[in-house]
Amino acid sequence: HESVFKRLQDATEPTFVAGLRNAVADVSYEGLEVEDVLGRYQKIPVENPWHLGDVRLEGDQMSWLNDAGVSWSLTPMIAEGRLETGPDNPYYDPEIPRHFQLIMGEDELGDPNETYEGFSFLGQLYVLDRPCEGDFNEDGIVDGADLAILLVSWGPSESPADLDGDGLVGGSDLGLLFANWGTCPGDGGGFLARRPAGRRGPAIQHPPPAPSSTLGTEIGCACRHGSHPPNLVCTPADESDPSK
Ligand SMILES: [Ca+2]
Numbered sequence: 001h002e003s004v005f006k007r008l009q010d011a012t013e014p015t016f017v018a019g020l021r022n023a024v025a026d027v028s029y030e031g032l033e034v035e036d037v038l039g040r041y042q043k044i045p046v047e048n049p050w051h052l053g054d055v056r057l058e059g060d061q062m063s064w065l066n067d068a069g070v071s072w073s074l075t076p077m078i079a080e081g082r083l084e085t086g087p088d089n090p091y092y093d094p095e096i097p098r099h100f101q102l103i104m105g106e107d108e109l110g111d112p113n114e115t116y117e118g119f120s121f122l123g124q125l126y127v128l129d130r131p132c133e134g135d136f137n138e139d140g141i142v143d144g145a146d147l148a149i150l151l152v153s154w155g156p157s158e159s160p161a162d163l164d165g166d167g168l169v170g171g172s173d174l175g176l177l178f179a180n181w182g183t184c185p186g187d188g189g190g191f192l193a194r195r196p197a198g199r200r201g202p203a204i205q206h207p208p209p210a211p212s213s214t215l216g217t218e219i220g221c222a223c224r225h226g227s228h229p230p231n232l233v234c235t236p237a238d239e240s241d242p243s244k
């Protein structure tokens, strides 16, 4: 830990500090599972193909494969908050353990929450590139167009609009969509919201804009006070709303 603290002392870059603070703070990895860390990652910012890659699981073997085609094995130590690397890691140093330190997200007060965000490696943040929940038309923003798609699928459905996967497009999916309103990807909090504009998609706005007032109010009431599908009480406002 000595080297970590030395680097922490020397660190000035906010993202670096954020990553390291997770490493030294009392972060709970309870509930985090191997499946949660699988997927595609990107370093912020991406500067070369080593900064994009996938954490994969083939059989029992976890590995990292970057876009430069370089791969090394990982040993998941999820409960301890890290993926360990070994001698096949090009950065391997027998004197210094160089693992992927798992990073949990932060709430508005900067305290760790239970959302897995990515990992830090060699002091760099790699963020899990998770699909944008609620962005059904994949235009990089969750807005009225996506809401319209959800409303059309209301009821028992195998539509992608069934965000929580319970076989029903309903109020809980609506809640998830509103939770991601305007932002893509992420939860609108934590270091993800402070990251610079990425190579893909629009710059992340912080705080995310609220849903349009008319639409939001009507849908919100319908959602809170009854189980009626919102399209029974709401006009398709997003289509008639000139601001859309
Ligand atoms: Ca969209």
Ligand SMILES: [Ca+2]
Binding pocket: 161, 162, 163, 164, 165, 166, 167, 168, 169, 170, 172, 173
């Ligand atoms: Ca659902």
